[in-house]
Amino acid sequence: MEKIKSLSDLKRIKSQVQEKLDLREKSEQVENLIQIRVAMATCGIAAGSKETMNYFIEHLAENGINAVVTQTGCMGYCYAEPTVEITKPGKEPIVFGHVTPEKAEEIIQKYLKHDELVEGIIPVNYNTI
Amino acid sequence: MQDIAAxxxxxxxxxVRAKASRIEIEYREDPGKDSLTIMIQDNGCGMNEATLARVTDPFFTSRTVRKVGLGIPLLKQNAERTGGSFSITSREGEGTTVRAEFVLSNWDTPPRGDMGGTVVLLATANPEIEFIYRHITAKGEYVFDTxxxxxxxxxxxxxxxEIVSALQELVRENIRELSTE
Structure with a gap:
């Protein structure tokens, strides 16, 4: 892959992305995207939430998932950082705790792709046997 | 915190919580003065003097979900234990400036960390806020302006x-070029 070093390189990437965007249906507007909010307060950052956020950004596209990855503050679950709140369109938000990059991968493969719940939901109301 | 970027x-x-519309971040390495300075300046809601006097107290926070606020105290502690200094100035309605200086050669000065990735995550997670990042070393200066x-x-x-990843690569590459290590 060519290096990206200047705004003109960025322009090249932009036109590639734009082509894909134009191909998409209107149904993929922002309100219909999956919202992933990574808690990024002192507690989250110290627990590695930046790596978690980067993991989602780098691995969602390759799994064919369109999502908006953003940040939120501390939700009071400092003991379970990094925490991530995921809202699928038309569904209630779910908060996952202890989301290391490995857990993020599990969430992508199970919850995001197949609506299958995984352990680590806060408050704890779901266990696998 | 493990590194400066964190x-x-x-x-x-x-x-971001102070509802700033513009956030300026500066990272400056000055080997001549043996100093590493970071500055974060915003045009958010600012603080009155009474609040400002309490922000370095770890048991003060404006949040209600928990009773501690460690971000500023940790930065102050980290900077001061290298022989550096910390300052915060603020005016209600105008904004706040945080400055921390580390002694570059001190053992306790944390590594730089992924400044490029960090700045881009901030800028892309808060698309409505304008971010300006200046990275200054002995080799020159790079400015990332949203x-x-x-x-x-x-x-x-x-x-x-895909844009987020491209931007991270863009800023990281430019920082790498200015890196003196």
């Missing part, structure tokens, strides 16, 4: 996943 991510979140970036991108959103 501190920057942390302190900049305060500016106004320019948004102009270049036109109607492609800055928080599109």
């Amino acid at each position: 501190h920057v991510m942390d302190i900049a979140q305060n500016s 106004r320019e970036v948004k102009e270049t991108l036109g109607d492609v959103p800055i928080n599109h996943l």
Whole structure:
């Protein structure tokens, strides 16, 4: 892959992305995207939430998932950082705790792709046997 | 905090919560003065003097979900234990400036960390806020300004996943070039 070093390189990437965007249906507007909010307060950052956020950004596209990855503050679950709140369109938000990059991968493969719940939901109301 | 970048991510979140529309971040390495300075400046809601006097107290926070506020105290402690200094100035309604100076050669000065990735995550997670990042070393200066970036991108959103990755690469590459290690 060519290096990206200047705004003109960025322009090249932009036109590639734009082509894909134009191909998409209107149904993929922002309100219909999956919202992933990574808690990024002192507690989250110290627990590695930046790596978690980067993991989602780098691995969602390759799994064919369109999502908006953003940040939120501390939700009071400092003991379970990094925490991530995921809202699928038309569904209630779910908060996952202890989301290391490995857990993020599990969430992508199970919850995001197949609506299958995984352990680590806060408050704890779901266990696998 | 493990590195300088984590501190920057942390302190900049305060500016986001203060409803800033513009956040300026500066990273400056000055080997001549043996100093490493970070500065985070916002045009958010600011603080009155009584609040300002309490922000370095770890048991003070404006949040209600927990009773401690460690971001600023941790940065102050980390900077001061290298022989450096910490300052915060603020005016209600005008904004806040946080400055921390580390002694570059001190053992306790944390590594730089992923400044490029951090700044881009901040800028793309808060697309409505204008971010200006200046990275200054003995080799020169690099400026990342989201106004320019948004102009270049036109109607492609800055928080599109592929754009985020491209921007991270862009800023990291420019920082690498200025790196003196």
